[in-house]
Amino acid sequence: DAGVIQSPRHEVTEMGQEVTLRCKPISGHDYLFWYRQTMMRGLELLIYFNNNVPIDDSGMPEDRFSAKMPNASFSTLKIQPSEPRDSAVYFCASSFSPGQGRGQPQHFGDGTRLSIL
Amino acid sequence: AQKVTQAQTEISVVEKEDVTLDCVYETRDTTYYLFWYKQPPSGELVFLIRRNSFDEQNEISGRYSWNFQKSTSSFNFTITASQVVDSAVYFCALSEAWLTGGGNKLTFGTGTQLKVEL
Numbered sequence: 001d002a003g004v005i006q007s008p009r010h011e012v013t014e015m016g017q018e019v020t021l022r023c024k025p026i027s028g029h030d031y032l033f034w035y036r037q038t039m040m041r042g043l044e045l046l047i048y049f050n051n052n053v054p055i056d057d058s059g060m061p062e063d064r065f066s067a068k069m070p071n072a073s074f075s076t077l078k079i080q081p082s083e084p085r086d087s088a089v090y091f092c093a094s095s096f097s098p099g100q101g102r103g104q105p106q107h108f109g110d111g112t113r114l115s116i117l
Numbered sequence: 118a119q120k121v122t123q124a125q126t127e128i129s130v131v132e133k134e135d136v137t138l139d140c141v142y143e144t145r146d147t148t149y150y151l152f153w154y155k156q157p158p159s160g161e162l163v164f165l166i167r168r169n170s171f172d173e174q175n176e177i178s179g180r181y182s183w184n185f186q187k188s189t190s191s192f193n194f195t196i197t198a199s200q201v202v203d204s205a206v207y208f209c210a211l212s213e214a215w216l217t218g219g220g221n222k223l224t225f226g227t228g229t230q231l232k233v234e235l
Contacts, residue, residue: 043208043225056222091162105152106223108162 002026004109006092012115018080021112024073025094033106034067034077035091043091049075050097082116089113119144121211123226130199130233138194138229140209146170150212151185151192152223157205168192199233206230 005024013019025032033048047057052069060067064083069075079086093106120143130136142151153165166176168185176183180197196203209226 042227045222048222089160093162105164105167107164108154110159110161113160 004092004094004107006090006109006112008112009110010113010115012117013082014117015083016081018078019082019086019114019116021077021090021092021114023075023077023092023109025075025092026107027073028096029094029107030097031095031104031106032069032075033093033095034075035093035108037089037091037111038087046077084116087114087116119211119213119224121209121224121226123207123209123229125229126227127230127232130231132201132233132235133198135195135197136199136231136233138196138207138209138231140192140194140226142190142192142209142211144211144213146213152210152212153183153192153194154208154210154225155205156208156228162208165194196231199231201233201235204231204233 004026007022011019023032031048031050034046035043036046037043044059046059047067048055049069052072054067064081065079067075067077075092077090089111091108091111093108095104095106122141123139125139128136147170149170151168155163155165166183168183170187173185173187182195184193192209194207206228208228210223212223
């Protein structure tokens with residue numbers, strides 16, 4: 001079965017450029033999450049969606065960050081304009097809803113390693 | 118607020134040794150879920166196990182075993198007869214129960230880097 005698919009795997013770009021990260025969740029999963037991983041701050045939840053609707057975006061660091069989920073099989077995380085401190089690994093994860101069992105595990109994609117020069 | 122503490126930053130063992138990774142958590146919820154994830158050098162995060170707060174039975178899966186003790190708020194992970202392929206960063210995580218309104222947020226520990234050498 002296909003897992004969570006993220007693209008690109010690696011992205012190197014200049015400061016000030018727009019960056020778009022993409023995610024395809026596991027089919028049938030109702031929840032989608034975006035995380036950021038850095039050495040200094042570890043794994044941080046940025047935003048999550050339920051049935052394509054953003055539920056909690058309190059982890060989004062600044063207005064430069066935005067996320068969308070236009071349909072059940074696709075989400076984007078956009079940074080505009082990008083800054084060197086945005087360099088990190090960005091993970092997308094998905095899970096079933098509670099109706100199919102509580103405490104459903106989140107399944108992660110392979111991540112996008114982002115470097116802003 | 119929830120908190121997960123993995124006090125061991127890095128552990129080095131020789132292959133075939135047993136190793137235990139510690140996880141201590143804090144929550145005010147009576148219903149919650151605990152998870153372990155593995156992050157190998159390739160970077161992906163792999164789900165290993167989920168445990169709910171009402172189930173304190175230990176679990177064994179091959180060389181992996183987990184010891185959940187509510188009395189000490191711990192959910193420790195033991196690898197028996199470690200192998201080089203076990204080298205990875207291991208994360209413990211805590212989730213509030215859905216029905217308390219806490220949503221689906223995972224709080225991760227800072228991870229333990231396990232190095233298994235020949």
